[in-house]
Amino acid sequence: xxxVVERFPGIxxxxxxxxxxxxxxxxxxxxxxxxFPECRAxxxxxxxxxxxxxxxxxxxxxxxxxxxxxxxxxxxxILAGSDYPHRIGSLRSMRESLAQLDVPAADRALMLGGNAAxxxxx
Numbered sequence: 001x002x003x004v005v006e007r008f009p010g011i012x013x014x015x016x017x018x019x020x021x022x023x024x025x026x027x028x029x030x031x032x033x034x035x036f037p038e039c040r041a042x043x044x045x046x047x048x049x050x051x052x053x054x055x056x057x058x059x060x061x062x063x064x065x066x067x068x069x070x071x072x073x074x075x076x077x078i079l080a081g082s083d084y085p086h087r088i089g090s091l092r093s094m095r096e097s098l099a100q101l102d103v104p105a106a107d108r109a110l111m112l113g114g115n116a117a118x119x120x121x122x
Contacts, residue, residue, distance in 0.1 A: 003042030005050045012119060013054040014079065018065055023072035026051055055119060057081030058111065061093040063100040075107035079116050 005013075015022065029047040033039045043050075056069050059081040070078055080098065083089025098111055116122075 006043065014119070015054055015056050016059055016081070018058065018060040018069040019051070019054065019056045019073075022051055022054075023056075023065075023069045026072060052077070055079050055115065058094050058097065059083040059089060061097040063097055066097050067101060070101065070103065070107075070111075075103055075110050076115060078111045079119070080112050 005011075026048040029051075033043065033046045052073050054073065055077050056073055057079045058066060060066065060069075066078075080094055082091045082094045084091065095112075098108060101108065103111075
């Protein structure tokens with residue numbers, strides 16, 4: 001709510017661990033924005049508008065959480081992540097959780113590398 005995203009529009013934000021609770025609480029943030037004038041002091045649009053422009057890595061290997069993040073931000077904003085070399089992170093877990101998603105092959109390809117290539121200008 002501080003307006004940082006608007007003041008620095010060129011920053012491409014990448015949030016780890018599917019953004020934590022963001023996909024789950026974005027609707028509540030929007031309601032707060034509408035209900036409290038002070039929440040609108042530095043933002044011209046509801047918070048979810050900005051949050052849907054962020055990128056989110058897949059380091060949360062729960063298929064339901066991953067599905068929620070894809071529904072929230074779209075497949076074009078999800079980046080494959082493994083948390084390697086962390087003990088509980090793994091490439092296998094990341095690939096298995098992505099394989100469980102009911103998405104078109106083109107969306108899966110974006111999440112497995114296409115989005116990262118675009119983000120990094122490769």
